[in-house]
Amino acid sequence: MKTNEDMIQGARAPHPIFYWGMTVGVILFFAALVWAILSLPPAAPGLFRQVSDRMPESGVESMVTGVLLNFRAYDTLLEIAVLLVAVLGLGAIRLGSREPLPEAFTAGPVLMEFLRFLTPVMVLLAGYLLWVGSKYPGGAFQAGAVLGAATILLQIAGNIRAGDIPLWLEKTVLISGVFVFAGIGAACMFFNDRFLHYPQEYAKGLILIIEAAATVSIGATLMVLFAGRSLADPHDAESEEGEHR
Secondary structure, three states: OOOOHHHHOOOOOOOHHHHHHHHHHHHHHHHHHHHHHHHOOOOOOOOOHHHHHHHHHOOOOOOOHHHHHHHOOOHHHHHHHHHHHHHHHHHHHHHOOOOOOOOOOOHHHHHHHHHHHHHHHHHHHHHHHHHHOOOOOOOOHHHHHHHHHHHHHHHOOOOOOOOOOHHHHHHHHHHHHHHHHHHHHHHHHHHOOOOOOOOHHHHHHHHHHHHHHHHHHHHHHHHHHHHHOOOOOOOOOHHHHHOOO
16 A cells, blocks of 8 residues: 655656746736836825714724724724634644653743733733724734733743643634624624724723623734644643643
């Protein structure tokens, strides 16, 4: 019976025409891209005036937040969903892999003291970016990135190991961003029959709830992607914990 290695070795190399076709395709693509860029008008009018006129309906003062969480909320919902799909893909890969995860690093006293000071500051910074996002630059993605960075530092130092966080809790946090976002969007249909069209009097509060859920979800996503843990196997955390012991 042929193994995978025998099948790979016995596979025929692609015909040279394939490589020529790929080369021509790439050249044509970049030529079309250059042509599209050069064809742009010297001064694009943009949508600044239209967005400014409708900012009172958005529920927030920051134009960036108003566009991302209100006027084009569909795109932002899909961006958060892409992060969830990336985690699910990682879980599928880890489920079929037999390679053990690298052992956690044990931090020294200097690094531990540094993290003891830095971690609360990063959590506070994430909360500040989340709260200030309605008026100034900030919001869920920036706050989630800072929160994720804090969890990654704790993983590097060995403060967070596989099995320390219950798998059900980890999964709940991961999906919270998408489900809260989509749930609020669906609830809006009871008010105006339009998905993700917030009632003006509740827009600010709803956007804050969405951003809070997205922040913890993005932070958890970065933590899981860095750790390389499988979320598909409910016994994965227990087996990894046994390896560390």
